[in-house]
Amino acid sequence: MxxxxxxxxxxxxxxxxxxxxxxxxRHGHDHSKAAEPSFGRAADPAKAQRTIVVETRDFEFSPSEITVKAGEIVRFVVTNAGKHPHEMVLGTMQDLKEHNEMMKQRPGMHHDEPHMAHVAPGKSGVIGWQFMKPGEFYFGCFIDNHFEIGMIGRIRVTGHPVSEEPGQHExxxxxxxxxxxxxxxxxxxxxxxxxxxxxxxxxxxxxxxxxxxxxxxxxxxxxxxxxxxxxxxxxxxxxxxxxxxxxxxxxxxxxxxxxxxxxxxxxxxxxxxxxxxxxxxxxxxxxxxxxxxxxxxxxxxxxxxxxxxxxxxxxxxxxxxxxxxxxxxxxxxxxxxxxxxxxxxxxxxxxxxxxxxxxxxxxxxxxxxxxxxxxxxxxxxxxxxxxxxxxxxxxxxxxxxxxxxxxxxxxxxxxxxxxxxxxxxxxxxxxxxxxxxxxxxxxxxxxxxxxxxxxxxxxxxxxxxxxxxxxxxxxxxxxxxxxxxxxxxxxxxxxxxxxxxxxxxxxxxxxxxxxxxxxxxxxxxxxxxxxxxxxxxxxxxxxxxxxxxxxxxxx
CATH class of the missing domain: 2.40.160.10 (Porin)
Incomplete structure (x- = not known):
């Protein structure tokens, strides 16, 4: 017995x-509603379930097509293999177009947001991100005229939308x-x-x-x-x-x-x-x-x-x-x-x-x-x-x-x-x-x-x-x-x-x-x-x- x-x-x-x-x-992220764009939210890279290396070249991203799932915390490691400074900025296509117009009006402006990584030649940067709903999103470089000449990539998010309530498992x-x-x-x-x-x-x-x-x-x-x-x-x-x-x-x-x-x-x-x-x-x-x-x-x-x-x-x-x-x-x-x-x-x-x-x-x-x-x-x-x-x-x-x-x-x-x-x-x-x-x-x-x-x-x-x-x-x-x-x-x-x-x-x-x-x-x-x-x-x-x-x- x-x-x-x-x-x-x-x-x-x-x-x-x-x-x-x-x-x-699984998870750890900033729940600040004010800082959350419509396409997702910032996340702690140390809590990532997946790491994706994105190489910036003169003047393209590699890879330029990425697939992730809704709710997944992704660590983007952005490296610069080119001769010019580059950046990776996440957003919807409308977000990126508006950002490009703003940069035209204020050339040389530099700012940091959780969905951005600026990288000098030979350097690297990190973005921790969680896409909350399925759909197509994009990333681009806005230094000089890089965006206009086609330095753009696409992210396909699959699966179901994820609850955005703080304190819940995703x-x-x-x-x-x-x-x-x-x-x-x-x-x-x-x-x-x-x-x-x-x-x-x-x-x-x-x-x-x-x-x-x-x-x-x-x-x-x-x-x-x-x-x-x-x-x-x-x-x-x-x-x-x-x-x-x-x-x-x-x-x-x-x-x-x-x-x-x-x-x-x-x-x-x-x-x-x-x-x-x-x-x-x-x-x-x-x-x-x-x-x-x-x-x-x-x-x-x-x-x-x-x-x-x-x-x-x-x-x-x-x-x-x-x-x-x-x-x-x-x-x-x-x-x-x-x-x-x-x-x-x-x-x-x-x-x-x-x-x-x-x-x-x-x-x-x-x-x-x-x-x-x-x-x-x-x-x-x-x-x-x-x-x-x-x-x-x-x-x-x-x-x-x-x-x-x-x-x-x-x-x-x-x-x-x-x-x-x-x-x-x-x-x-x-x-x-x-x-x-x-x-x-x-x-x-x-x-x-x-x-x-x-x-x-x-x-x-x-x-x-x-x-x-x-x-x-x-x-x-x-x-x-x-x-x-x-x-x-x-x-x-x-x-x-x-x-x-x-x-x-x-x-x-x-x-x-x-x-x-x-x-x-x-x-x-x-x-x-x-x-x-x-x-x-x-x-x-x-x-x-x-x-x-x-x-x-x-x-």
């Missing part, structure tokens, strides 16, 4: 540390021309204002982001059906993207060491869904698979505000429901799964997903075909099967603090023990996020409805919130109500009876101050339950559960 716990707890730290070694921190979204902070699990959206922690790095043309966590948990579920267990949950995710032509190619990988806790998972009162050893899991949360997501994506811009995209995964997440619970800021620090999980986001590990979507500014429409069967108890393998289920989701982010979605799916035979039952699932959710100073607050309100082909429809509701203050204190809570019809084994008196149950959980996490890429914290959680009278003889009149946990998280 101790060996397993040690392996799990160090799982994310060891893997992420290997990625972090020698990584290049890594753009994988599915459209917006900040990556909008994207959550699978192809789901969260508010643009949501925190987006992780290690950001560049490897050649690849922009990458790595994040994850590992929890060591002591779990004590109260009442006659309660149980106790010490176990660990974990997740490590690496996302990478690079430009391909005018589009963006992406890779997403996510793994977990949860299978080490065993097939039956961990005790969790009122939880239902999936099975182990031929029996349904009741009052227990199943472990996640070793492979949570292995996906390839491609998006192609249609205009500045619109794009189409494809997402192919084995496993992955179809276009259904809100972001998975461990990817929402409102729920990521809560060490337990929601009891409404199988009404809202249980398809987040699906073995076979193909999603096509269209983005228009703050609206996204997408549809998926996927394998309906939930993962089996063999948590280390990759399953295959027919893509027999479908879903459709509409997402709308009306402002940076809001994310709304509504989705519908027909899921073919999701439960192994009820192979003849198909489920029509409908979900709707609203997420609100507000950042203030070093603090952040997020709340999620969600509803899900499962209509099985045999039996009555059931509903579940979730209200979840978390607030982090001063980067060290996090308070979180979750209130749920669900119609449960799997609380008793088949063949027993109350099997398939539906009971409306409720749960309220409140918790706290303290993160120790850290100057590294890893945060270490300790926390606790207490839960109380609302039960109908028919269940009190089984669960007790007022059971209380709690968890104590330690956590390491990549920031």
């Amino acid at each position: 101790h060996t397993k716990i040690f392996v799990v707890f160090t799982f994310a730290a060891v893997a992420a540390n290997a990625i972090a070694q020698g990584h290049e921190r 890594m753009r979204g994988m599915y459209g021309g917006y900040s990556m902070s909008r994207e959550s699990s699978g192809t789901s959206w969260q508010p643009d204002a949501s925190p987006h922690q992780g290690i950001h790095a560049m490897y050649g043309d690849w922009s990458t982001m790595t994040h994850g966590f590992a929890n060591l948990i002591y779990d004590r579920q109260g009442g006659p059906r309660g149980d106790r267990k010490t176990f660990s949950t974990s997740m490590l995710m690496v996302v990478g993207q690079r430009p391909v032509g005018d589009g963006t190619l992406g890779l997403r990988g996510m793994v977990s060491a949860d299978p080490l806790m065993g097939k039956s998972g961990y005790p969790l009162l009122l939880q239902t869904g999936e099975s182990a050893n031929g029996a349904p899991l009741i009052d227990r949360q199943h472990p996640h698979d070793l492979f949570i997501e292995l996906a390839t994506t491609y998006s192609h811009p249609l205009s500045e505000g619109s794009s189409i995209f494809a997402y192919v995964a084995l496993p992955g997440e179809p276009a259904l429901g809100p972001p998975a619970f461990m990817h929402r800021f409102s729920g990521e620090d809560n060490p337990e799964a929601p009891i409404s999980h199988h009404w809202l986001d249980s398809t987040h590990i699906t073995y076979g997903v193909v999603t096509l979507g269209y983005v228009y500014n703050n609206i996204k429409v997408e549809g998926s075909v996927f394998r309906g069967r939930e993962p089996d108890q063999s948590r280390y393998n990759i399953e295959t099967g027919k893509l027999d289920s479908t879903s459709l989701r509409l997402s709308y982010n009306p402002a940076k603090s809001w994310a709304l979605q509504v989705s519908r799916a027909h899921i073919k035979s999701p439960e192994q023990l009820h192979a003849d039952d198909d489920v029509d699932r409908t979900t709707a959710s609203v997420i609100y996020n507000r950042a203030f100073g070093a603090s952040n607050w997020q709340t999620t309100l969600a509803w899900g409805r499962n209509a099985a082909s045999h039996g009555t429809a059931t509903n579940a509701y979730l209200l979840e919130s978390a607030i982090r203050t001063s980067k060290t204190h996090t308070f979180f809570g979750r209130a749920e109500r669900a119609d449960k019809n799997e609380l008793f084994l088949p063949g027993t008196a109350l099997a398939q009876e539906t009971f409306r149950v409720g749960k309220l959980s409140l918790g706290y996490l303290y993160d120790f101050p850290s100057g590294s890429h890893f945060k270490f914290g300790i926390g606790g959680l207490v839960s109380r339950f609302s039960l109908p009278s028919e269940l009190q003889s089984t669960y007790g009149s007022s059971p209380t559960s709690y968890m104590l946990f330690g956590r390491v998280k990549i920031k």
Whole structure:
């Protein structure tokens, strides 16, 4: 047991540390709006992801044609191989023409700007620059009549426009021309204002982001059906993207060491869904698979505000429901799964997903075909099967603090023990996020409805919130109500009876101050339950559960 716990707890730290070694921190630039021309902004050359040497000759640039991507920090090293002084000045063609006219009126005038480099014969200069949007831009030399005789070069910028808000990582979204902070699990959206922690790095043309966590948990579920267990949950995710032509190619990988806790998972009162050893899991949360997501994506811009995209995964997440619970800021620090999980986001590990979507500014429409069967108890393998289920989701982010979605799916035979039952699932959710100073607050309100082909429809509701203050204190809570019809084994008196149950959980996490890429914290959680009278003889009149946990998280 101790060996397993040690392996799990160090799982994310060891893997992420290997990625972090020698990584290049992506960005650093001057956010002064007054100094930013329309074609980009000055950047720290020491933070450049790419260096381009431009040689000035009498009277030409070499190379005279350059291609870069939007958001990329470029260090232009300008050398003078000629006999005359030269310069390299960036801008639009209109900017350069106006600059040339000004120089005609004031011959001999010399001035320095971040987008210029003046070089004497045999010398060199440096420009650090970040182009913020795709298009064609130019560079020229305005000494004497060099511009008029053709000393001009062209820069082609590819990709999507990049957010210009200070304090945001410039890594753009994988599915459209917006900040990556909008994207959550699978192809789901969260508010643009949501925190987006992780290690950001560049490897050649690849922009990458790595994040994850590992929890060591002591779990004590109260009442006659309660149980106790010490176990660990974990997740490590690496996302990478690079430009391909005018589009963006992406890779997403996510793994977990949860299978080490065993097939039956961990005790969790009122939880239902999936099975182990031929029996349904009741009052227990199943472990996640070793492979949570292995996906390839491609998006192609249609205009500045619109794009189409494809997402192919084995496993992955179809276009259904809100972001998975461990990817929402409102729920990521809560060490337990929601009891409404199988009404809202249980398809987040699906073995076979193909999603096509269209983005228009703050609206996204997408549809998926996927394998309906939930993962089996063999948590280390990759399953295959027919893509027999479908879903459709509409997402709308009306402002940076809001994310709304509504989705519908027909899921073919999701439960192994009820192979003849198909489920029509409908979900709707609203997420609100507000950042203030070093603090952040997020709340999620969600509803899900499962209509099985045999039996009555059931509903579940979730209200979840978390607030982090001063980067060290996090308070979180979750209130749920669900119609449960799997609380008793088949063949027993109350099997398939539906009971409306409720749960309220409140918790706290303290993160120790850290100057590294890893945060270490300790926390606790207490839960109380609302039960109908028919269940009190089984669960007790007022059971209380709690968890104590330690956590390491990549920031």
